[in-house]
Amino acid sequence: MTDSATHRLRVGRYECLVIKDGTAGNPDLGEFMKPVPAELADYEMFMEGGLMLIDAPDRRILIDAGNGPTRGPRTHAAEAAFEAESAAPESIDTVLLTHGDPDHIAGLLTAEGALVYPDARYAMHRDLWEAWHAPSAGGLYFPNQADVIRRLVELLSDRLDDTGALFDTECEVAPGLRAVPALGHRAGHTAYLIESDGQKLLHIGDAAFDPVFLEYAGIPNVRDTDPERARDSRRALVERAVAEDAVVVGSHFRVDNVGKLRRIDRDRFEWTPA
Secondary structure: OOOOOEEEEEEOOEEEEEEEOOOOEOOOHHHOEOOOOHHHOOOOOOEOOEEEEEEEOOEEEEEOOOOOOOOOOOOOOHHHHHHHOOOOHHHOOEEEOOOOOHHHHHHHEOOOOOEOOOOOEEEEEHHHHHHOOOOHHHOOOOHHHHHHHHHHHHHHHHHOOOOOOEEOOOEEEEOOEEEEEOOOOOOOOEEEEEEEOOEEEEEOOOOOOOOHHHHEOOOOEOOOOOHHHHHHHHHHHHHHHHHOOOEEEOOOOOOOOOEEEEEEEOOEEEEEEO
C-alpha cells in the first residue's frame, strides 16, 4: 500500500510509469460483482483512476489521459508527475485510448478546449470513434460528456486514418506494442500488450476495476455496458496473461498493485503482486 502517485517498472527496453490521477475510494464490491462469493463478503475493494507513460527507445507513448484539469477533486494530479518526469506534452509521440469514459479522456483537453498533446498521433478502436459520432442518448457515452466529445471529434478528425490509428482487430499500434480489443465494458474498450526482450506487460484498462475481478474471472461486473461480453473479454485477457506470463496493470488498481496471475481452476485465478 502506498500514497505515491507513481510507480515505475521496466519491460525490456521500455520504461513504464503508472500515474494516478483520480479520487481514491473503497466502493462496495456488491455494486459491481453479482453474486459476491461468500468468501469475499469482507473484501475491501479499491479504485483510483490512472494512466501510463511509456518511454520507448524512439518514442514516448501515453495510455489514456486521465481526468485533466476540468474534473475533480483528485487525490493525485498527473500534471505534477509529468513535471517531475520532465515530460512535456509536446514530447508525447502517441496517445492510445482504452475507452471513452471521462476519467480516461478528459485529460486530452486543456481547460480552454485545446489538445494537451498537440503533436501526438492518436489511436483507438473504431467502435469508440463511431460512438463519438452518435447521440449521447444512445448510451455510448455519458450525456455530460457531449461537449468534450464534440470538441475531440473536431480536433482529432484529421489525425485518424486507416493505417492503424483506427483499428477493429488486434494489431501493432507501435513497435512492440499491440492493441488487444477487449469489448464489453464500454464502446471499443481495448487492452494493450507491451513486449520487449522477452518480457510482457498487459495493460487491461477497465476490464477489471480491482484484481479480484481477475481472480473471479467468471463473474460478470454489472456496471459494464455489456456484462456478459465484458466477462468473456476479461476471461480471455486473464488466460492470455497466464499463458504469456505477463505482468498485468489495471487503470483503477492501486498504483503499485501490478502483478501476475496463476490458474486455480477454470474460472478462478490467484493474483500475486509482482
